[in-house]
Amino acid sequence: MDQAPYAVYEVRRIYYAARTPDCRAHHGRSCRSPKWWCRQPLTEQCRADHPGGDYEPWCPGHRECRGPAKKGPAWRSVRTVWEGDRRTAEQLIQQFASGHGLALERGETSGIQRAHYLTADGGFPAAAAFAVAAPAGVRDKQRTYFEEAWTRHTGDVGPRWDPLRPLPTPDPPRPTGGKPLIRQARSVGGVTLIA
Numbered sequence: 001m002d003q004a005p006y007a008v009y010e011v012r013r014i015y016y017a018a019r020t021p022d023c024r025a026h027h028g029r030s031c032r033s034p035k036w037w038c039r040q041p042l043t044e045q046c047r048a049d050h051p052g053g054d055y056e057p058w059c060p061g062h063r064e065c066r067g068p069a070k071k072g073p074a075w076r077s078v079r080t081v082w083e084g085d086r087r088t089a090e091q092l093i094q095q096f097a098s099g100h101g102l103a104l105e106r107g108e109t110s111g112i113q114r115a116h117y118l119t120a121d122g123g124f125p126a127a128a129a130f131a132v133a134a135p136a137g138v139r140d141k142q143r144t145y146f147e148e149a150w151t152r153h154t155g156d157v158g159p160r161w162d163p164l165r166p167l168p169t170p171d172p173p174r175p176t177g178g179k180p181l182i183r184q185a186r187s188v189g190g191v192t193l194i195a
């Protein structure tokens with residue numbers, strides 16, 4: 001295992017707030033005119049104090065009216081930022097952590113140490129990011145406009161480390177009506193980076 005090529009990956013995630021039942025009920029499949037209650041559920045207090053009309057809920061959105069947002073879809077970015085031997089890869093993670101005063105944390109399933117430089121807490125939307133040493137071979141991946149969304153949510157521009165290579169060109173769109181699309185976790189050497 002010590003001979004296998006290793007890499008340092010920078011993994012960034014944006015967790016969006018889920019749409020509320022009211023949003024689905026009143027705005028249909030896609031929400032084109034978002035209100036505050038599309039992402040934050042109305043509290044019982046609000047429903048009692050601000051009864052809505054027939055068309056959709058009405059409320060000015062006082063603090064006591066807003067319930068906590070729930071976790072919705074996540075956008076993920078994985079960039080390879082270094083490749084080489086395992087020992088050096090793990091040293092780079094430790095140096096990054098100590099240089100920035102970061103605690104190293106073990107992944108829940110992988111047990112591999114990660115240097116988290118941004119942690120998600122306090123509701124949604126939220127952003128989280130870490131660097132990790134793992135076997136080489138994970139394909140770089142991030143969706144279009146990830147960087148714009150990342151900057152909007154964090155104020156950061158791009159990843160903290162320089163990526164080793166540009167993003168691969170996206171796969172061509174699949175023809176519709178074919179086989180059902182099955183999403184698979186990308187796992188290399190027992191390390192799952194994208195679930």
Ligand SMILES: [Zn+2]
Binds near residue numbers: 031
């Ligand atoms: Zn809505």
Ligand SMILES: [Zn+2]
Binds near residue numbers: 046049058062065
């Ligand atoms: Zn209200």
